[in-house]
Amino acid sequence: MSCNLRKTAYELRAYALDLIYGAKTGHIGGDFSEAEVMTALYFSELNVSPENPEDPGRDYFILSKGHSMELYYAALAKRGFLDAEDVMNRYSRFGSPYIGHPNNKLPGIEMNSGSLGHGLPVSVGIAKALQMDEKPNRVYVMMGDGELAEGSVWEGAMAAAHYKLDNLLAIVDRNRLQISGSTEDVMHHDDLAARFSAFGWHVIIVDGNDMDAILEAFGKAKEIKGQPTVIIAETTKGKGVSFMENKAGWHHKVPSAEEYEQAKKELLEKIAELSEEVQA
Amino acid sequence: MNKIPNRQAICEVLMEHAKEDRDVLVLCSDSRGSASMTPFFDNFPAQAIETGIAEQNLVSISAGLAKAGKKPWCASPACFLSTRSYEQAKVDVAYSNTNVKLLGISGGVSYGALGMSHHSAQDFAAMAAIPNMRVYCPSDRNQTKTLTEALLSDSKPAYIRVGRNPVEDVYAEDDVPFEMDRATVVTEGTDILIVACGEMVLPAKQAAEALKDLGISACVLDMYCIKPLDTKTLLEKAQNVKAVITIEEHAPFGGMGASVAQCLLQNAPKKAKLLALPDSPVITGVSKEVFDYYGLNCEGIVKAAQELLS
Numbered sequence: 349m350s351c352n353l354r355k356t357a358y359e360l361r362a363y364a365l366d367l368i369y370g371a372k373t374g375h376i377g378g379d380f381s382e383a384e385v386m387t388a389l390y391f392s393e394l395n396v397s398p399e400n401p402e403d404p405g406r407d408y409f410i411l412s413k414g415h416s417m418e419l420y421y422a423a424l425a426k427r428g429f430l431d432a433e434d435v436m437n438r439y440s441r442f443g444s445p446y447i448g449h450p451n452n453k454l455p456g457i458e459m460n461s462g463s464l465g466h467g468l469p470v471s472v473g474i475a476k477a478l479q480m481d482e483k484p485n486r487v488y489v490m491m492g493d494g495e496l497a498e499g500s501v502w503e504g505a506m507a508a509a510h511y512k513l514d515n516l517l518a519i520v521d522r523n524r525l526q527i528s529g530s531t532e533d534v535m536h537h538d539d540l541a542a543r544f545s546a547f548g549w550h551v552i553i554v555d556g557n558d559m560d561a562i563l564e565a566f567g568k569a570k571e572i573k574g575q576p577t578v579i580i581a582e583t584t585k586g587k588g589v590s591f592m593e594n595k596a597g598w599h600h601k602v603p604s605a606e607e608y609e610q611a612k613k614e615l616l617e618k619i620a621e622l623s624e625e626v627q628a
Numbered sequence: 629m630n631k632i633p634n635r636q637a638i639c640e641v642l643m644e645h646a647k648e649d650r651d652v653l654v655l656c657s658d659s660r661g662s663a664s665m666t667p668f669f670d671n672f673p674a675q676a677i678e679t680g681i682a683e684q685n686l687v688s689i690s691a692g693l694a695k696a697g698k699k700p701w702c703a704s705p706a707c708f709l710s711t712r713s714y715e716q717a718k719v720d721v722a723y724s725n726t727n728v729k730l731l732g733i734s735g736g737v738s739y740g741a742l743g744m745s746h747h748s749a750q751d752f753a754a755m756a757a758i759p760n761m762r763v764y765c766p767s768d769r770n771q772t773k774t775l776t777e778a779l780l781s782d783s784k785p786a787y788i789r790v791g792r793n794p795v796e797d798v799y800a801e802d803d804v805p806f807e808m809d810r811a812t813v814v815t816e817g818t819d820i821l822i823v824a825c826g827e828m829v830l831p832a833k834q835a836a837e838a839l840k841d842l843g844i845s846a847c848v849l850d851m852y853c854i855k856p857l858d859t860k861t862l863l864e865k866a867q868n869v870k871a872v873i874t875i876e877e878h879a880p881f882g883g884m885g886a887s888v889a890q891c892l893l894q895n896a897p898k899k900a901k902l903l904a905l906p907d908s909p910v911i912t913g914v915s916k917e918v919f920d921y922y923g924l925n926c927e928g929i930v931k932a933a934q935e936l937l938s
Contacts, residue, residue: 404697452724458695460724463715469685470720473692473700476677480698500716503685510680 350559355622357387357559360426361588362615363436364418369608371440373448377598378492379419381523381556381583388562389488390423398428401455407485408458408474412467413492413521414449415600421446429456465498467491468518472508475516475576486570487516494526497535502547508576509548517569518549518578521556523585525596544578556581589614630769630797634790635703635733636664637769641776642701646672652780653693653700655679657686662792663703663733687713687730691720694727699780706732706789707739710751717787722760727783730755731790735765736826736877737910737918738792744909748789753882755787756855762786763855765876765884767829768798771852774806791827791877793915798829798850811858813865817847820933821869821898823862825851825884827915828875828903828924835929844933854884859891866896871936873929875903877919901932 361383368374390396395407411420421439425432430446438444445451449462459470471489478485495501508516520540524531531537541551550572554561562581569577585599586592589611603611639654646652646668654668655677669676677693679686683704690700702709709732710717721728732751739746755763764779764786766772772790779786798814799805805812814829815836824832829850836846847865851858866872872892874885885902892898903924910918919925923932 408696459691459726460719463719466688466716466720469688469716470692470695472685473689473694474696475692476689477693477696477698480674500684500688503679503682504688507679507682507685507689 350563351622351625353387353391354559355619355626356391356426357383358588358615358619358622360387360419360422362612362619363422363425363432365608365611365615367418367421367436367439369603370436372602373440374418374602375415375600376418377525377585377592377600378413378416378521378523380587380589380592381585382416382490382521383419383587384557384559385490385519385521385562385581386419386423388559388566390427392563393566394488395485396456398456401429405485408471408487410459410461410467410471410489411450412461412464412489413495414461416492417448417450420450424456430454464492464495465500468501468504469507471516471518472504472511472513475508475513476511478515479511479513485515488519489516490519490521493520493522493524493531493537494534496520496537496540505544505547505549512574513576514573516576518576520578520580521583522580523583525585525594525599527596527599529596540580548575550575550577551580552577553580553582556583557587588618630794632769633664633792633794634766634769634772635792637772638731638776638790639664639668641773641780643668643671645780646675649699650675651697651699653677653698655686655690655700655702657681657683657704659704659733662705663731665703683708683713684716687716687728688720690728691716691724691726699727701729701731703731703733705746706735706748706751707746710748710754710787714754717755717761718758721785722758725760726785728785729779730787732787733790734792735789736791737905737915740914740918741912747910749879749905751787751789752854752876752878752884756882756887760785761855764852765789765826765854766852767826767850768795770797770799770801770804771806771812771850774804775852778808789826791915795827796830798833809853809856809858811853811861812850813861814848814850815846817845818868819845819870820937821847821849821866821872822929823849823851823872823874823884823888825854825876827877831924831926832875832929834926835933838926838930839933842934844937846933851884851888854887857887857891862888862891863895866892866898869898871899873901873903873932873936875924875929877924878904880904880907899936901936903928903932
């Protein structure tokens, strides 16, 4: 299963690459860093259904780093919430509902975002409502690491621990780069685990591009009672394309024709390699 | 003298509904006392949520609760709620279309001598500029109760501003003329139209009586619905008068008066005077002293009417 999921993560990357190249806009670096976590969420962890997106028993997912939308479109389309071809043809085009950030008029998207630092506090509200009604559903929120400079994140972190929201799982896509460069130069978070821990959270650190490690962390998070859990997913920005990896410039750069061909070739080779592993 | 402030009237209505509907919630940011919500917190602890002094969190958490089916009323001083958490109101409430009722308490210059940090003279303008956000400012406790009932029956975002102090009744307790999103005609008149909201409705009503003695017939509209503005009633009543006065406890920009002027200019231009707070920190004093200083009272309206009609 894990091998299949690893392949899916690369298929989502390939779709996101096409979206961005086609529309000439997008945030490719963060799309690629979060691919494994998003795949693990949408193809293993989340209890969600494209047939009934508003099912009151569903798990809730909030993409707080809303600019990483192309990978989210890829996941929602492959999972059956959206029409892959329609998204591909209309993403970011005039009059399209497929904008560059989450649009909750689309099935499967809970809340609009785009302004950073909102996802965690909103997720606290959802988790609090589920806790009040003693419901078993869980709430998942994906944040970026640059986003953690927003004070509202820490207001939410404080409240989640205060309310003992063990139905809330936050994930930090810790790719260590933001638009201006290294997160550690812009506004450092090198003591991130200690910070969340000090706020009363259970902290799990994993290699966020390692599918098995992510799935194991999701399992462990469910065992934690009486406090919220954060998974610090140590990832590589631009993961999967050699010349994009760990380059801040690829935060929202659109590839040239040559770069697109090269990136697509690398992703397809990886997909073929993982297909062979799946069959073996 | 009425002793019940509008905020307390809201708490009473919410408690009535909370008995029957466990999804009715109140959230405060260390503001339950100022919001008159202490009885709600004491009687419905399972439906009351404290967020601490964190207005951004207060609004985002409310949006999340609403997303999961709750009916949160989010009560915090209007000065902080409308601007400190402005982006949360815009993105998490209005843009995401969550059923959050933002209750701005101690609005306008209610906090008097505490100064400009505690005054909310920009809240109508700020909130009304957000798509999908409605803005209300009821005049007395009786209209406040009726409006609260109406808002509990819908599931759309709204911002409601109430003042801190009890104000005299404009309407009888058992007979509140009210239609949702329709201005209330307080008095009919043919020479001049006075459009007021919130605590300015009472002086407008008093001014109409004073003007009557001077031979001037004034129509008074209680425009508690600042957005959506009731343009239908406004244009109907403005049609035959010679001039229009607006009066509000708000900055001179982007408030109820500006919206009224915008509507009239495009449909039925009239001579007009827009009475409002100044574009500066207001003079130190309690509400009445501040209103009197800037002519936001019966005398100020009468004077403006005489000038417009001279």
